[in-house]
Amino acid sequence: LALTLRRRPNDQLRVHELSNMAAQMRVPTVATNDVLYHAPNRRILQDVVTCIRHGITIDELGDRREFGDRYLKPPEEMYRLFPRNPEAVARTIEIAARCRFDLKELAYQYPEERDDPTLTPQETLEKLTWEGAEARYPEGVPD
Structure with a gap:
């Protein structure tokens, strides 16, 4: 208390x-x-x-x-x-x-789960981001 x-x-x-x-x-x-x-x-x-x-x-x-x-x-x-x-x-x-x-301990750690084991975590994130953007903006991502 x-x-x-x-x-x-x-x-x-x-x-x-x-x-x-x-x-x-x-x-x-x-x-x-x-x-x-x-x-x-x-x-x-x-x-x-x-x-x-x-x-x-x-x-x-x-x-x-x-x-x-x-x-x-x-x-x-x-x-x-x-x-x-x-x-x-x-x-x-x-x-x-x-x-x-230590502030150095605050680095982001990517999750281990990946659909495509040939992609790096960064590539997987980029792929999922673009897929999500296409689903959300079917006419194209606004500027």
Whole structure:
């Protein structure tokens, strides 16, 4: 169960109630901070994204601007924010440690199934793409 501070007057009470509910249900808690950007200096980019979403300019953003603390916080800061829930912070750190990857691992892998074993995966993809295009556009593929 996620414990999150939302910068509202009842935050501490809500986190306390969620902790109690998790304990009653024997569900572990994690401490989160509703991250929108990875580093504090990226807040302006978040503001731009918010403006795009609302179809407004930066000057018109006003109170739609997010709090400046919606960045990925280091463990020490999370322990400071959740002093009554160190186990939730520890669990969050444990989960984060398992979330490691290398962008090189994100390469597309073609499926092994092929109708024609004489074709490479790329050739099979091209063949199927053109067949699909011909079926969808019998008059010819538009420009």
